[in-house]
Amino acid sequence: MAWLVLHFSLIALAYTSSIAASSVQLRILDLFRPYLAITHLDSDGTPLLFSDSSPSEKTHLISEATSKEPETEDDWLAIGQSESNGGLMGGIAGGDRQRRWQRFLATLAELGEKEQGAMAAWFIEPIAVARTDVQKFKITREPDLMTTVVDDNASPPYTVAIVRQDGQGPRLVQAAPKRLASPAIHIDNAGSP
Amino acid sequence: MTNSAQKFWFADRHETSSLRFVRSGLSIVAIWYFVSHWSDINTWFATEGILSSIRIGGFLDAADLTSDATWRWSPLYLTGSGVALRAYLVIGIFLAIATPFTRSTRVPAIMLWLWCVWLSNRSLMVSGPEELVLCFGLGYLAIASPKDLQKRDLVGSESPRSLACSWTTAFSRRLLQVHTSLLIGLTGLTMLSAKIWWDGTGSVSVAAPIGRRLINITELITNPTIHELLTHAIIILALVSPIAIWFNATRNAAFFGLLIWCLIMAVLSSQWMYLTTLAILLQSFRTSLLFSKD
Numbered sequence: 001m002a003w004l005v006l007h008f009s010l011i012a013l014a015y016t017s018s019i020a021a022s023s024v025q026l027r028i029l030d031l032f033r034p035y036l037a038i039t040h041l042d043s044d045g046t047p048l049l050f051s052d053s054s055p056s057e058k059t060h061l062i063s064e065a066t067s068k069e070p071e072t073e074d075d076w077l078a079i080g081q082s083e084s085n086g087g088l089m090g091g092i093a094g095g096d097r098q099r100r101w102q103r104f105l106a107t108l109a110e111l112g113e114k115e116q117g118a119m120a121a122w123f124i125e126p127i128a129v130a131r132t133d134v135q136k137f138k139i140t141r142e143p144d145l146m147t148t149v150v151d152d153n154a155s156p157p158y159t160v161a162i163v164r165q166d167g168q169g170p171r172l173v174q175a176a177p178k179r180l181a182s183p184a185i186h187i188d189n190a191g192s193p
Numbered sequence: 194m195t196n197s198a199q200k201f202w203f204a205d206r207h208e209t210s211s212l213r214f215v216r217s218g219l220s221i222v223a224i225w226y227f228v229s230h231w232s233d234i235n236t237w238f239a240t241e242g243i244l245s246s247i248r249i250g251g252f253l254d255a256a257d258l259t260s261d262a263t264w265r266w267s268p269l270y271l272t273g274s275g276v277a278l279r280a281y282l283v284i285g286i287f288l289a290i291a292t293p294f295t296r297s298t299r300v301p302a303i304m305l306w307l308w309c310v311w312l313s314n315r316s317l318m319v320s321g322p323e324e325l326v327l328c329f330g331l332g333y334l335a336i337a338s339p340k341d342l343q344k345r346d347l348v349g350s351e352s353p354r355s356l357a358c359s360w361t362t363a364f365s366r367r368l369l370q371v372h373t374s375l376l377i378g379l380t381g382l383t384m385l386s387a388k389i390w391w392d393g394t395g396s397v398s399v400a401a402p403i404g405r406r407l408i409n410i411t412e413l414i415t416n417p418t419i420h421e422l423l424t425h426a427i428i429i430l431a432l433v434s435p436i437a438i439w440f441n442a443t444r445n446a447a448f449f450g451l452l453i454w455c456l457i458m459a460v461l462s463s464q465w466m467y468l469t470t471l472a473i474l475l476q477s478f479r480t481s482l483l484f485s486k487d
Contacts, residue, residue, distance in 0.1 A: 001198055008375060015379045019386045037264035040313045040328040044265075046321055048380040050462055051398040052387035059402045096229035096466055100319040104243070107318050122252045126243050144401040145415065146394070 010035070014042035019049075055157075059142040060105035062127075064134040068161070076138065079127075109139045112158025117174025120158055128162050128170045136161050202367050203360040211479040212334070212366055213342050216293050216302075218473035219330050223289040223309060225466060226327060227282045230312065234282060238315060240273030249317060262317065269315035284308065296343040299335055306331040323467040329372055330474050337365035369477040374435035377451065377471070381431030390428055393421030399461045408460050423457070430454040438478055448478050 010032050017025055029036065036042040051057055063076040070076055104123070111120040124137055138159040143152040159175040237244045249270075253259045269281065288305040295301045309331055313324035341358035384390040389398045397420045400411055414420040430450050437447035452472055459468035 001195075004202070008371060011372065012375060012379060015376065016383060019383050033261075034264045037314070038266050038310075039332065040265075040310045040324060043322070043325055044317075044320060046325065047383060048322065048376070049383040049387060049390070050380075050458065050464075051389065051395060053389045053394075053398045057398075057402055095463055096225075096323075097233055099321060099464070100233065100237075100316070103319050103321060116256075119252060119256055122248055122255070123243050126241060126245075126248070129241075142402070145411070146398050146401045 011041060015048055018043055018045050018047040053146055055141060055151075056106040056110055058106075058144065058147070060102055060109055061140050061142060062105055063138050063140065064131060065136040065138075066133050068135045070136060105139055109141065109157035112139065112156075112160075112174065115174070115176075117158065117160060117172070121160065121172040121174070124160055124172055125170065128172065132164075134162060203363050205363050205366070209341050209358050209362060211476050212337055212362065212369075213293075214476045214479070215330070215369065215473055216334055216337075216342055218476065219327065219334060219470065220289045220293050220305070222327060222466065222470050222473065223305060223331065224286050226309065226323070227285040227289070227312075229466070230282055231279070234278045235275040237319065238269060238273065238278055239275045242273070244318060245273055246270045265314040265317060267311040267314040269311055281308075281312070285312070293342075296339050299339055302331070302335040302337075302339065306335045321464075321467065323464065323470060326376070326467060326470040326474060330369065330470060333365050333368040333372065336368070337362040366477050369474055373471065373474040373477065374438060377431055377454075378435035381428060381435070384428055384431065390424060393417070393424045395424040396420045396427060396461055399458070410460060414461075427454065427457065444478070448475065451475050 010028070013025055013029055014036055017029060021029070029042070033042075037044075061078045063078045065075050065077070067075050108120040108123060111117070127137070128134065136159065138156040140156045141147075141151070141154075161173045161175060163171040163173060165171070236242055239245065240247075242248075249262075253262050269278070272278065285305070285308040288301055288308055291301045292305050306328070309324070310328050313320050313328055316324065338359045338361050341362040384395065387395070389395040397414055400414055414423065431454060434447040434450045434454065437443035438451065452475060455468045455472040455475070459465050462468075
């Protein structure tokens with residue numbers, strides 16, 4: 001009986017920890033990680049709530065450019081939108097495959113936003129090796145019913161340039177994300193603009 | 194253990210058809226799961242793949258996450274061979290086909306559970322809630338006696354007590370019931386942490402990012418009255434039904450409410466594998482409701 005109480009308490013702790021775990025919660029989960037992880041009983045950080053309207057839930061696209069300085073959107077080509085174009089996401093069990101790709105791209109976008117491009121580069125590199133003519137990749141978020149004009153015009157969370165040197169593998173350099181900027185405003189002594 | 198606890202976990206031994214249904218259903222979902230990996234498994238996990246063992250190891254080291262991932266053990270980390278990875282899927286499909294037809298041993302059921310757990314553990318960064326429900330469902334089901342799951346129901350018949358199913362089968366069903374209701378209840382609770390589930394836009398937010406959908410209801414839910422009512426209904430069902438399903442008076446309503454909840458969430462989110470599995474797991478409650486002895 002004690003095992004059952006412990007078992008279901010740990011599962012409840014694991015499921016709720018994806019929202020905002022306390023340090024006590026994390027310590028307990030760390031202690032029982034062998035039990036929960038080996039059996040895949042924990043949610044591995046996957047939130048159960050379906051949506052909290054965070055950017056990571058949006059549809060992510062990975063696009064490639066063969067030009068070093070792509071100027072317009074036409075210079076970018078989305079990968080995996082059709083079977084004839086690499087076929088990353090269509091085909092058999094398309095929905096489930098697409099969901100895996102979305103989780104992967106969302107992680108990369110998040111790393112890019114946190115300026116941890118070197119981490120994201122670990123996973124972009126095999127794609128860069130396979131596509132020898134590509135000079136840049138970018139991950140963008142698609143507009144949808146819940147996004148605002150500001151969201152839709154935000155710079156891509158992750159853009160990376162590929163430096164190719166003879167005899168060596170490609171080197172990936174993340175482009176610095178554009179910051180929101182506003183013109184300088186004058187504040188008078190009364191504190192109002 | 195107290196008598197009432199013992200009775201709760203082990204004594205309900207007179208019905209097996211619901212578990213038979215759950216076993217067949219989960220086996221079909223397991224086949225679906227392995228098949229869905231077929232096209233991409235080499236792109237993800239092969240030696241030159243995006244999530245190859247070496248690449249994942251390097252990333253975890255660099256991100257200082259090694260301790261978090263240490264216990265997510267899987268033999269699939271030991272190979273990067275495309276043939277071996279595809280063979281793994283084929284074996285998984287065979288195990289899923291064999292499990293519902295086996296009556297003499299638990300081995301196929303246990304192996305199928307391990308096969309799913311190992312692939313889920315290998316799918317670091319790309320796994321989701323469908324793996325979660327599939328793994329615990331198959332794990333609990335492997336406890337049930339396969340002989341019992343071939344028997345006809347005893348409820349409503351004059352069968353002798355000696356034909357009642359074993360305690361492991363009764364225990365397996367209780368584990369499935371408790372875990373499934375806990376999962377849905379906690380889903381409802383965690384939903385409350387986000388503003389969208391209070392202001393009525395939750396249902397739109399679930400549906401909005403889905404590009405390709407089986408059933409398109411996006412136009413319909415842009416109507417504020419519809420999406421707000423839908424959002425409130427989703428939350429109420431997720432919070433109330435997992436409790437109501439344990440009481441005789443409300444069991445039927447809660448059971449059908451949760452099935453409708455699964456259908457609505459599947460249409461909105463397009464997470465068909467996850468919600469189909471959840472609907473199958475809910476069938477473990479069918480026993481004490483349609484054939485209630487209380």
